[in-house]
Amino acid sequence: xxxxxxxxxxxxxxxxxRLPLRMSGPADVATLWECAAxxxxxxxxxxxxxATSLAKLVRLAQLHFDAEHALPLPNAFRAxxxxxxxxxxxxxxxxxxxxxREDIQLDxxxxxxxxxxxxxxPTCHGLVVNLSSHGMLLTTHVIxxxxxxxxxxxxxxxxxxxxxxxxxxxxxxxxxxGTGIDFVARFGxxxxxSAKAPLSAAAAGHSSDx
Numbered sequence: 001x002x003x004x005x006x007x008x009x010x011x012x013x014x015x016x017x018r019l020p021l022r023m024s025g026p027a028d029v030a031t032l033w034e035c036a037a038x039x040x041x042x043x044x045x046x047x048x049x050x051a052t053s054l055a056k057l058v059r060l061a062q063l064h065f066d067a068e069h070a071l072p073l074p075n076a077f078r079a080x081x082x083x084x085x086x087x088x089x090x091x092x093x094x095x096x097x098x099x100x101r102e103d104i105q106l107d108x109x110x111x112x113x114x115x116x117x118x119x120x121x122p123t124c125h126g127l128v129v130n131l132s133s134h135g136m137l138l139t140t141h142v143i144x145x146x147x148x149x150x151x152x153x154x155x156x157x158x159x160x161x162x163x164x165x166x167x168x169x170x171x172x173x174x175x176x177x178g179t180g181i182d183f184v185a186r187f188g189x190x191x192x193x194s195a196k197a198p199l200s201a202a203a204a205g206h207s208s209d210x
Contacts, residue, residue: 009047009054014040019058020050031119032061036188046117051163055185059161062190064123065109065152071124074141074175078105078127081139084172085129101132108153110138110179112146117163120146128153135164135182143177144169151181152190161187 009018015038022045024030030043036059046058063069074080106128114120126140128151138144138151144166153160164181172178 009050010042010044012038012040012042014038017057018054020047020054021045021058022047029119032063033058034061034188039191048116051117052185055163055187057188059188059190060111060150060152064111064119064150069123070109071122071142073125073127077141077175080174081127081129081172081176084174084176085139088172101130101135101137104128104131106131106153106155108138108151110140110144110152111150112144113148113150113163115147117148117150119150126151133183135167135180136162138179138181139172140177140179141175143171144179148184149179149181150187157192159190159192161190163187 009020010022011018012035014035017035017037019033019035019042021033021042024043024045028045031045033042033044033046034040035042036057041061046055108126108128109123110126111119111123112121122142122144124140124142124144126138128136128138130137136151138149146166148163148165151162151164153162162181163184163186165184167180167182169177169179
């Protein structure tokens with residue numbers, strides 16, 4: 001019988017840091033992770049019980065966010081999203097998040113995960129249209145039918161990876177779908193070749209929370 005290994009995580013072969021990962025079993029979809037401290041790669045599965053406290057020690061490998069793995073956006077998507085969001089904002093609005101949201105436009109790539117944070121797809125490009133310290137509204141041209149999601153956002157020259165649970169997902173109009181995401185954790189720092197641009201206030205707030 002397959003033994004997935006200890007539930008307290010594995011030790012990085014490069015720096016001996018304990019990581020919130022385990023080996024993948026025959027029925028698992030292995031994901032390529034990297035140690036945030038030294039960059040050593042490991043194909044395995046994220047431990048859900050350690051995701052909140054230790055996610056900052058790992059990051060998803062960039063190959064999961066490559067263009068060939070993600071569904072492209074239609075040419076008119078950004079304009080269509082802004083039109084639909086403007087219509088939404090014209091209606092009565094009740095703030096339900098734990099922290100104020102900030103209207104923003106950030107390119108993103110989202111990867112569908114199941115309730116145990118295992119990769120199941122789809123992977124698609126999207127646009128983050130509002131952001132707070134605790135959640136975001138991600139718009140895509142396909143619905144995200146999964147329980148959880150990993151999102152990589154581009155803010156200036158910096159890439160940020162966040163893990164979240166999908167609270168709601170619905171059609172906004174035209175070819176636009178909105179997904180409300182409640183943050184679980186921020187993954188480890190993604191290396192950038194150039195100087196980093198300042199984060200938005202909301203993104204910076206989430207960074208300090210974690």
